[in-house]
Amino acid sequence: MRASPYRLNAHHPQPLLSHRLLTRPSPSNSLLSSFSLVLVATMTRRVPSSLSLRQQAAAQAQSTLSVSSSASSSFAPIPIPTSAHAQQAASPLAASKHFVLADMDGRPPLDNRACINCISKLSPNEVSQVNWHLDEENKCKLCAVRDLKPEAFTKPFCDFLRENPTVFHTVDYFKTKLRQSGYVELPARDSWSDKIQPGGKYWVTRNGSSIIAFAVGKSYKPGNGVGMIAGHIDALTARLKPVSKKPTTAGYVQLGVAPYAGALNQTWWDRDLSIGGRVIVRDEKTGKTSSKLVQLDWPIAKIPTLAPHFGVGMMGQNNAETQAVPIIGLDSSDSSSAELLGSVGAFVNTQPPKLVRLISKQLGITSYDSIVNWELELFDSQPASVFGLDKEFITAGRIDDKLCSWSALLGLLHSTERDEDSYIKLVALFDDEEVGSLLRQGARGNFLPSTVERAVEALNPTTYGPGLIGQTFAKSFLLSADVSHAGNPNFIGNYLAEHIPKLNVGLVVCGDSNAHMTTDAVSSAILHRVANLCGAQLQDFQIRNDSHSGGTVGPMLSSAMGVRAADAGLPQLSMHSIRATTGALDPGLGVHFFKGFLDFWEQVDGEWE
Template sequence: MIKGGRVVVRDPETGQTTIQLVKIDWPIARIPTLAPHFGIGMMGSNNRETQAVPIIGLDNSDLYPNAAPEQPLGGTGSFASTQPPKLVKLIAGQLGINDYSTILNWELELYDSQPATVGGMDKEFIFAGRIDDKLCSWAAFMALLHAKQEEDEGVIKLVALFDDEEIGSLLRQGARGNFLPITLERAVEALNDANEGSTQIFGPGLMGQTFAKSFLVSSDVTHAAHPNFPQTNLAGHSPRLNVGVALCVDASAHMTTDTVSMAILDRVAALSGCVNQRHMIRNDSRSGGTVGPMLSSAMGVKAADVGIPQLSMHSIRATTGSLDPGLGLKFYKGFLDNWEKVDKEWHM
């Protein structure tokens, strides 16, 4: 696996602090699994703190009594002095840093070094790392770039991408924060200038009306029908690869979709030439949950959960259909282009 991330560095001359991105161009880490002969499985039962530690190098100095141990770098009290010296040298070398004490902190992660590839006898699959949830993020962002821009449109088209969803979203950049409502508030305030003949005064009432007239398509990858574990999905309501996005419904409210939002998005699909699938979560199971309920409940906005199907969720390499990124883009573009028209049909 490759290590990459961001490094906080201070300029020793000016004192200015900057963030620099770093990426090691070769695999420097591996989490060695334990052979099944020992009777200790690596399929979810291993301890993440003590039994899933990546190895990034060897230290056999204990075999040589006269070997001098590596000394900490950066000086006493520095961040670098708390890190493995070889790793400090490697990161500093990648960034052209000579004074290790100027490294104030870093945030590094491991990721699969193998590039994505197509697979299957007809090349109908994509095998790749980090499909969750760069798949929906890419499709939604590309849809925004290609959405229509008509002068008579009266809506704001927006795609919001959040971090930290897998750990609860309760950080500044997470969906449970107020970044999205504040951004929308600033946009509405900028567009509402009372000095230019506006009949509405900006304030909580106007924002409430804005939220009430909006629609949120909460998007995260969802579980495709699994040929080896058919019991995990509800028969007849399980999405297939290379067909279309899935509207996700959970009776336990881990999804925000309801009958009205499903009808709205089915109408969008009809206008866009898309096929909407259904993913009904079994009552004796639970979904992983999405940011949809937290955002829709915080803003009071109509919403639905929509997912592009995939297999091997949360695996280091997952699987989706080779057509699915494009099908997702087609649906999201259809929503951005047709939401205003569909909304008016509900108020005629």
């Protein structure tokens, strides 16, 4: 089944998908007949406006299928898969992997261009979401992802940033990708003794804001090492205070927020800010408590600047407590602001009433008392987009460091599975890096070391001990992946002339003589060997002696486990601005190198004496 190009109706902004019945009399076309592909005539059923565009497309793609006995002559002829296509369909997992990596699930079929060869390898559900009308400008997405063409990952990365503004949404997104790719969750509170096997793929989370995923080689042997990539998914933001309700000032309803890391700097002024995060809800009927994710898709807050006529500079050291308070409404817009929404002492009474109502409506909560607490934050609502004469840049919020994290996780999903693999591939993505990594979900906690130890114990229940885990760490390597600084043409004097990273070139190997980075001669040589094997390009960066270097999760993790390590990340402009810039090809270049590291680490390690 395929989805043909759809049209947009001025009165119905969601896609109106056109389909047709596929019937092939020849029994040799077993692939199509096995799918039982029955396609719908033009579908105009409305989808609830509260759904996101992606949900709308998914809902329409999954609508009840009806049978049409003949094909409309208005459709272009459909290519018939050959017997060669049918033979290739014998390995559907690889095609489904590329479908996941191309981020095609639930997207409008018009955007999901695919060739007949790739379509022949898809499942019926996946076929229903693709479009095989190709031309020079719209080529097969699945082929592009398979061939690691960097441009194939630009739009998926932008969509990821738009749809997952908080750490909680990001972890939930990664869990979905892992689940679709055959990974199995390991609940941290359960025993893993009988759950981990060679050839298995797993993930575990902590606090809903950090995640570790790993794949055990099919030929794993006791004491073999782990090829690890570690990054962070938190970003500068403004979090709601425990009591975010504030007295009305000059007729404005304001919101009490606190900066996370370096947020609320001057780049946050006059930006359209939305809100999202997790809400802790207690079911009054069952007594069970759970967390629910929420995200508003329109701006609800703004921090207004003061007009220059008042003679107060806005680019100086403005007071973040008194002068960076967002406005979220007018006093007259909520006539019941003095009303208590919950019982005496309830959490909701400490928050702006209209915000409580809005969040409750989004989550379908009818009893305000059931909201026990929440962790909400403000974020730039402007979606990620490409810009430049040749669309060679991506501009977005939260690039630091969802860029390396997203690329690393996709590199793991794209990595090659071989029978002879005897080590463990792992990606660990942490919360709290921007504030020191001191919490349990941060890199200074025991999340990564304990995960490796528990996995090794489950794989070697009779021989596990300090000696075995020590041997495992000695044979392991950590790639600390955090964004680096691209050269800024307006401040080129702030860079060393020999260390000016460029966008759309490749990862940047970061050095620091004061050990803020883990890179040394050995680890740098290892990364360059990996780059040589996978056909990637690396750059070098070190900060000037009269500037201060930032830090990464690398040193703390490397010292905790005693593993060899290097720091390398993708470059960006305007680090720690509410809106930064990277290259349009950089997400894909990251996927390429991270996949190469995971694929070739075992070989490279074996080359060292």
